[in-house]
Amino acid sequence: MRLPLRHRPPQRDAPLRRCRHLELLAEAARGLPLGPAAEALAAARGRGRHGNALQWHLGLDVHDSVPTPDWEDRIEIKLISVWQRADGRLKCDRIKVCEASVNPWRKLGNTLFVFADRLSRVVLGHRFFHLAGQRRVRLERAWDQDPHFDRPPLMIESRDGPDGMAPAYYLAAWWLTQEGLLPDQPVELGYRFDASWWRSIRAEFSGRDPLVTLARTDDGALTICPRCRGQLRTDLAEVFEKGWAPAIHTMPLGGMCALRGHVVLDPRRLPKSSCATDEELFEGVEARVPPDRLWRLADRVPEPADHEH
DNA sequence: GCTAGTATCTCGCGTACACT
DNA sequence: AGTGTACGCGAGATACTAGC
Known part of the structure; x- marks a missing residue:
C-alpha cells in the first residue's frame, strides 16, 4: 500500500x-x-x-x-x-x-x-x-x-x-x-535474468542459489568444472548467443557441486577489472576463493593525499 | 548467558497490465 | 493474442529482546 x-x-x-x-x-x-x-x-x-x-x-x-x-x-x-x-x-x-x-x-x-x-x-x-x-x-x-x-x-x-x-x-x-544513472541504450555487459528458471532451480536444491561457471571453450557441449574437475554439460551455442544457459553437472560430483544447480556464462560479458587479474575475476564469479585468499578492494586503491573536500 | 519469540530487513516472485 | 514490464506483497534471512 x-x-x-x-x-x-x-x-x-x-x-x-x-x-x-x-x-x-x-x-x-x-x-x-x-x-x-x-x-x-x-x-x-x-x-x-x-x-x-x-x-x-x-x-x-x-x-x-x-x-x-x-x-x-x-x-x-x-x-x-x-x-x-x-x-x-x-x-x-x-x-x-x-x-x-x-x-x-x-x-x-x-x-x-x-x-x-x-x-x-x-x-x-x-x-x-x-x-x-x-x-x-x-x-x-x-x-x-x-x-x-x-x-x-x-x-x-x-x-x-x-x-x-x-x-x-x-x-x-x-x-x-x-535521470541517466542507468544507460537507456543496450549494453554489452551483464546477463539476462530468467526469474522462473532461477526459482525452479533454487527449489530443486533446497533454496540454494545455482553455482556459476564461465565457459572455457566456445563449442561442444561439455566444459570442465573448475571447482571439482568434473564436467558440466550445457548448450554452448546458447551460452554465447544469450549469455548463459543452464548446465547439468555430470559425475563425479565433488564437494559443493553436488548440492547446487549450475549455470554456464559467457565470460565476454564481464567487465575487465583494473584491480584484479582475469583469474581473480573468474575465481570470484565461480565461488572458489578460499577465505585466506579473499582480497579487499580498499587494500589495492591507494588513498590520495588530498580527498578534495 | 542462552534461547525462543518477535521485529525488521530487502529481495524478487507472480500476476495484472500495457504495449505491439 | 502474445510478449514484456511494473508493482504489490510474500519469502527468507538476520537482528533484537525479553524471560529464564
Missing part, C-alpha cells in the same frame, strides 16, 4: 559533497566480484549481503543493523542489482531509500549508486548523484503527486498486517533511467 510522503522537499539544492578517495574506489570497483566477500563476511548475511560486501570492499565497517552506512557521514552508498532486458538495456527493481521516519531528501543529497550484475554479482559501473538543479525539481514533484494514481518517482510503501510493518521510502526503478 502506498502512502503520501512524510517529509517536505527541501526546495533548495543539497550542498555538493564529494570525495576523491571514494571516486577512485568506485572507478576501481568496476569488474569487482562481490560473491566471495558476501560469502566470507559473517556480518554480510541475508538479503543485503552483497551491499554489505561492497561496503567492506570500500574499506567501511559492516555494521550489523545499518545495511548502508554513509561514507564519512557525507555520501550514501547504494548497491543496485541489474540485469539485461530482452533488448539489451539494463533493468533493476525499485530501490529502498530509508525507513519512513528518516528524511529521504537528506539521504539522497549525495549518493553513489553502484550497479552489479544480478547473475554474476560483478560490479558493472557506478554513478554519483547530487540532488540539485532540475534533478531535484523533478524528484520534488513526488510531493504533490497522488501516490497511487500518479506515478511518483519517490513514494512511501507500507503493507497491511496485524500491526502494520515499518513503511519505507522507495525510488521507482524507472527513475534511475530517467
Whole structure:
C-alpha cells in the first residue's frame, strides 16, 4: 500500500559533497566480484549481503543493523542489482531509500549508486548523484503527486498486517533511467535474468542459489568444472548467443557441486577489472576463493593525499 | 548467558497490465 | 493474442529482546 510522503522537499539544492578517495574506489570497483566477500563476511548475511560486501570492499565497517552506512557521514552508498532486458538495456527493481521516519531528501543529497550484475554479482559501473538543479525539481514533484494514481518517482510503501510493518521510502526503478544513472541504450555487459528458471532451480536444491561457471571453450557441449574437475554439460551455442544457459553437472560430483544447480556464462560479458587479474575475476564469479585468499578492494586503491573536500 | 519469540530487513516472485 | 514490464506483497534471512 502506498502512502503520501512524510517529509517536505527541501526546495533548495543539497550542498555538493564529494570525495576523491571514494571516486577512485568506485572507478576501481568496476569488474569487482562481490560473491566471495558476501560469502566470507559473517556480518554480510541475508538479503543485503552483497551491499554489505561492497561496503567492506570500500574499506567501511559492516555494521550489523545499518545495511548502508554513509561514507564519512557525507555520501550514501547504494548497491543496485541489474540485469539485461530482452533488448539489451539494463533493468533493476525499485530501490529502498530509508525507513519512513528518516528524511529521504537528506539521504539522497549525495549518493553513489553502484550497479552489479544480478547473475554474476560483478560490479558493472557506478554513478554519483547530487540532488540539485532540475534533478531535484523533478524528484520534488513526488510531493504533490497522488501516490497511487500518479506515478511518483519517490513514494512511501507500507503493507497491511496485524500491526502494520515499518513503511519505507522507495525510488521507482524507472527513475534511475530517467535521470541517466542507468544507460537507456543496450549494453554489452551483464546477463539476462530468467526469474522462473532461477526459482525452479533454487527449489530443486533446497533454496540454494545455482553455482556459476564461465565457459572455457566456445563449442561442444561439455566444459570442465573448475571447482571439482568434473564436467558440466550445457548448450554452448546458447551460452554465447544469450549469455548463459543452464548446465547439468555430470559425475563425479565433488564437494559443493553436488548440492547446487549450475549455470554456464559467457565470460565476454564481464567487465575487465583494473584491480584484479582475469583469474581473480573468474575465481570470484565461480565461488572458489578460499577465505585466506579473499582480497579487499580498499587494500589495492591507494588513498590520495588530498580527498578534495 | 542462552534461547525462543518477535521485529525488521530487502529481495524478487507472480500476476495484472500495457504495449505491439 | 502474445510478449514484456511494473508493482504489490510474500519469502527468507538476520537482528533484537525479553524471560529464564
